[in-house]
Amino acid sequence: MTMSNSRGRLFGKNVLDGVFRAAPDEDLFLGELLVAVDEQTGRRYLFRVVDVSYGSEHREPGWAERVAGTMLSDDARGEAGAHPLHDQGRRTYRVADCRCLGYLTPPDAAGRQEFRKPKSLPTQFSRVVAPEPADFEFLRTKMGDLPFGHLRSGETVVDFEVGIPGRSLASHVGIFATTGMGKSNLMKVLIGDVLQAEGRYGLLVIDPHGEYRKELPRHPWAAQRLRTYAARNLPNASRLRISLAELTVDDLRTAYDWSRPQEEALFELERFYSSLGSVRQGTASGLAWLLPFSQLDDLPGFREVDLGNRVALNTLQVVHRRARRICDLQCISADPAVSVGGSILAELEQGRVVLVDASGLGSTEEVLVGSFLARTVLDRWSAAYLDDPELHERLPSVAFVLEEAQRVLSSNSDRESNVFPRMAREGRKFKVGLCAITQQPKLLDAELLSQFNTFFVLGLADERDRNILRSSAKQDLSASAGEIQTLMPGECLLVNLEAPFAVPAKVRLWDDVVRSAAPPPEPRAVAPPNISALVD
Amino acid sequence: MTDGTGGESHAWYSSYPYVIMVRVEQATIEQAAGRLAALLTGGSTRVADPFATNDLTYEAEPIARPLPRLAPPPEVWAVDGGQALVADARCLQLLVTRAARVRFVGDTCVLEDEGELRATVLGGAENRQAALAALSVGGIDPSTSVDINLLRDHDEWAAIARSVEEAEPGAVVLVDGDLQPDWRIPSTFLAELLERADRRQVLLTAVTKHSSLSRGGGPLLGWLEREAETLLGPRAMWWAPVARTRTDVGGVQVVAARLDPDARFAFRIDLPLSVDPEPALGALSALCDDAAFPGYPYALSVADRLAACPGWLRDEVWSELDDHFDRLGVPLEVRDRAFADRHSLMERA
Numbered sequence: 001m002t003m004s005n006s007r008g009r010l011f012g013k014n015v016l017d018g019v020f021r022a023a024p025d026e027d028l029f030l031g032e033l034l035v036a037v038d039e040q041t042g043r044r045y046l047f048r049v050v051d052v053s054y055g056s057e058h059r060e061p062g063w064a065e066r067v068a069g070t071m072l073s074d075d076a077r078g079e080a081g082a083h084p085l086h087d088q089g090r091r092t093y094r095v096a097d098c099r100c101l102g103y104l105t106p107p108d109a110a111g112r113q114e115f116r117k118p119k120s121l122p123t124q125f126s127r128v129v130a131p132e133p134a135d136f137e138f139l140r141t142k143m144g145d146l147p148f149g150h151l152r153s154g155e156t157v158v159d160f161e162v163g164i165p166g167r168s169l170a171s172h173v174g175i176f177a178t179t180g181m182g183k184s185n186l187m188k189v190l191i192g193d194v195l196q197a198e199g200r201y202g203l204l205v206i207d208p209h210g211e212y213r214k215e216l217p218r219h220p221w222a223a224q225r226l227r228t229y230a231a232r233n234l235p236n237a238s239r240l241r242i243s244l245a246e247l248t249v250d251d252l253r254t255a256y257d258w259s260r261p262q263e264e265a266l267f268e269l270e271r272f273y274s275s276l277g278s279v280r281q282g283t284a285s286g287l288a289w290l291l292p293f294s295q296l297d298d299l300p301g302f303r304e305v306d307l308g309n310r311v312a313l314n315t316l317q318v319v320h321r322r323a324r325r326i327c328d329l330q331c332i333s334a335d336p337a338v339s340v341g342g343s344i345l346a347e348l349e350q351g352r353v354v355l356v357d358a359s360g361l362g363s364t365e366e367v368l369v370g371s372f373l374a375r376t377v378l379d380r381w382s383a384a385y386l387d388d389p390e391l392h393e394r395l396p397s398v399a400f401v402l403e404e405a406q407r408v409l410s411s412n413s414d415r416e417s418n419v420f421p422r423m424a425r426e427g428r429k430f431k432v433g434l435c436a437i438t439q440q441p442k443l444l445d446a447e448l449l450s451q452f453n454t455f456f457v458l459g460l461a462d463e464r465d466r467n468i469l470r471s472s473a474k475q476d477l478s479a480s481a482g483e484i485q486t487l488m489p490g491e492c493l494l495v496n497l498e499a500p501f502a503v504p505a506k507v508r509l510w511d512d513v514v515r516s517a518a519p520p521p522e523p524r525a526v527a528p529p530n531i532s533a534l535v536d
Numbered sequence: 537m538t539d540g541t542g543g544e545s546h547a548w549y550s551s552y553p554y555v556i557m558v559r560v561e562q563a564t565i566e567q568a569a570g571r572l573a574a575l576l577t578g579g580s581t582r583v584a585d586p587f588a589t590n591d592l593t594y595e596a597e598p599i600a601r602p603l604p605r606l607a608p609p610p611e612v613w614a615v616d617g618g619q620a621l622v623a624d625a626r627c628l629q630l631l632v633t634r635a636a637r638v639r640f641v642g643d644t645c646v647l648e649d650e651g652e653l654r655a656t657v658l659g660g661a662e663n664r665q666a667a668l669a670a671l672s673v674g675g676i677d678p679s680t681s682v683d684i685n686l687l688r689d690h691d692e693w694a695a696i697a698r699s700v701e702e703a704e705p706g707a708v709v710l711v712d713g714d715l716q717p718d719w720r721i722p723s724t725f726l727a728e729l730l731e732r733a734d735r736r737q738v739l740l741t742a743v744t745k746h747s748s749l750s751r752g753g754g755p756l757l758g759w760l761e762r763e764a765e766t767l768l769g770p771r772a773m774w775w776a777p778v779a780r781t782r783t784d785v786g787g788v789q790v791v792a793a794r795l796d797p798d799a800r801f802a803f804r805i806d807l808p809l810s811v812d813p814e815p816a817l818g819a820l821s822a823l824c825d826d827a828a829f830p831g832y833p834y835a836l837s838v839a840d841r842l843a844a845c846p847g848w849l850r851d852e853v854w855s856e857l858d859d860h861f862d863r864l865g866v867p868l869e870v871r872d873r874a875f876a877d878r879h880s881l882m883e884r885a
Binding site for chain 1 (some may be wrong): 643645796798825826827828829830834838839
């Protein structure tokens with residue numbers, strides 16, 4: 001047996017953790033995957049490096065500091081190397097702390113290996129080696145049909161494709177990273193996968209800055225599987241038009257921060273306009289009353305006469321200002337017949353990607369639109385689940401993609417009126433999931449976060465962000481804080497229920513996805529009708 | 537042997553049997569501090585070694601002189617001895633000793649020999665005779681006492697002799713300590729060894745890390761370090777002749793030397809009298825550039841590490857001893873009553 005690939009020797013720790021000694025020049029990386037070969041049992045234990053430190057044969061306190069001090073003095077005098085550390089390779093070494101991810105059983109008669117969670121100690125002083133391709137074979141069946149990148153071992157990209165199952169979209173996906181770490185690229189890669197999924201899954205993507213609108217059409221499948229709506233006039237995009245009648249007070253409460261008196265005022269106004277019905281104002285249901293209310297000139301008089309002074313004037317003024325802003329939005333229509341809700345639902349039912357360009361909308365208006373669309377989808381899928389199980393069976397899993405998700409999933413926003421927490425809690429059984437993207441997972445409600453079965457953890461500098469992910473992730477991330485902190489752009493940890501551990505990955509670049517995606521198959525040619533055959 | 541207070545003698549004491557310790561009565565710490573201060577800073581200049589086992593002829597006033605660093609010797613051997621008390625029933629003791637050797641050619645260590653562990657039972661006349669009979673160095677008085685110092689030094693000097701034999705001409709054999717084997721080892725042994733080394737053009741030299749040489753009652757080396765710094769500068773390498781001794785073996789010269797510009801300490805170095813000290817020390821200094829301990833020959837620190845008998849080694853020997861006791865049917869209770877560490881047991885209680 002060749003020993004040339006030996007990276008170290010395991011010497012300590014327990015069932016879940018391992019420590020091995022390596023040569024002082026062994027280049028070990030946080031997150032690197034290594035295998036401890038137990039010659040006695042034939043098992044191969046898979047380890048992930050979680051920390052690397054210095055070790056020395058010298059036990060005197062301060063030995064290493066003294067050596068460094070001597071060398072530093074040499075440097076200061078311009079005599080670097082005057083005091084070498086003789087036999088450094090023997091006197092010093094590296095110590096790698098590892099988390100045991102599990103072990104591969106010895107191959108059975110058919111050559112099959114099974115991956116099991118760690119429950120026993122590898123033989124002490126087992127050789128630690130770089131993994132071989134066969135060591136990851138067990139992962140292949142767990143990587144799903146939405147590939148997004150390659151397995152990563154430390155900084156080395158392994159020739160092994162990783163992904164998530166499309167069905168996991170319905171059990172909610174979180175993408176967490178600080179700015180510049182590759183959230184948008186990852187999202188585009190996942191959207192590309194859904195475009196190519198031939199209708200098995202649908203995505204409704206709210207695009208706050210128009211970034212996806214510019215990029216996604218480059219995908220070879222976009223012409224067939226992507227539909228774009230925009231809140232303003234844009235080429236190659238349908239106009240997003242939402243009727244006031246489709247919106248609800250709950251949408252308003254989701255989008256805006258309302259004080260208790262302001263909420264009471266909303267209900268008071270809704271009651272008042274409902275009592276008028278269509279007789280006086282010609283309005284229908286929903287928030288249609290916002291339009292006549294926004295057009296009021298005499299608020300004090302309205303308050304006194306129509307509301308019987310039950311609402312404070314300044315409260316009414318706040319609601320009035322917001323009503324005017326909403327009614328002025330290009331994407332809002334007073335005409336109850338105008339609505340894109342139906343066509344968006346139809347696209348999603350066919351497993352398409354629906355992109356809603358919300359550039360030009362403010363953040364709150366974006367949430368207002370998002371709330372309406374999310375509610376529409378959830379209501380449609382839940383109605384099918386309850387009333388038409390066969391139809392529901394045929395419906396694809398869909399996910400609602402929302403950036404800056406902390407706006408609607410924070411603990412403050414977890415109200416009955418907010419559709420997003422409801423989607424997080426109930427969406428799974430209806431095949432409706434959330435794909436929440438945020439730089440600040442610490443702002444998300446912990447209970448809601450625990451509903452997310454898939455985490456993509458990219459580089460996160462804030463310890464509080466890492467802590468909440470650790471406590472909510474479906475795999476143990478307790479030892480991966482250092483790795484998460486040092487992730488480079490495009491590097492991530494995939495945490496889901498399919499893989500038996502957090503899978504380190506390197507996300508593909510969107511440009512590469514676009515370049516390498518096979519074009520969709522040509523539509524099947526339809527034979528021209530043989531008219532003469534029909535004519536006797 | 538007792539120390540005059542009714543207690544058993546300690547190892548450090550028993551290694552200097554010719555010294556008569558005079559208790560200087562200091563009733564309080566303050567008085568003792570005053571006495572120490574007077575010795576450390578006093579005006580006396582008399583050079584001495586209160587623990588020396590042989591008569592030394594001292595220089596009237598050791599003076600530091602610059603030491604240029606020369607090319608290192610092509611081959612270096614280093615030897616050090618180690619020992620451990622494995623089982624202690626006071627009237628019976630099991631000791632293990634070994635002598636480690638290393639050999640460097642150029643910068644490369646080509647031999648690391650930690651030496652075989654030698655076990656010796658001490659206590660009672662029979663054991664003493666058996667221990668003496670097991671020693672390979674000839675000429676040791678069969679009626680002499682045996683203790684751990686003799687056992688360790690015997691092994692160490694046997695290893696030194698082997699190294700001198702195996703060394704190529706021009707090599708240096710480094711010894712940890714001084715060129716003074718245990719007093720029970722006959723001087724003929726050292727005389728023959730020094731002569732053999734000289735004939736083979738091998739330099740035999742010893743380095744003492746913590747010397748008992750004194751000046752005016754205070755440490756000589758500390759005084760020399762301060763003097764040399766004033767005289768030659770803080771980063772100077774220097775050496776100073778201190779004494780001569782052992783005319784019975786052809787003569788040994790004792791010097792003090794600081795062997796690296798960054799050395800924290802100067803050391804006592806013993807050289808054969810026939811050797812010109814300055815070039816020998818200059819070559820030796822080239823072996824003392826290790827960043828971990830500038831000023832001390834790296835090869836010796838390797839030998840020191842190899843020879844050491846750490847706790848785990850003692851435990852392993854004890855386990856092996858236990859296995860043998862099992863086979864020999866020594867009841868556990870008998871072992872326990874004989875070898876239990878009563879001090880530590882009582883401290884724990």
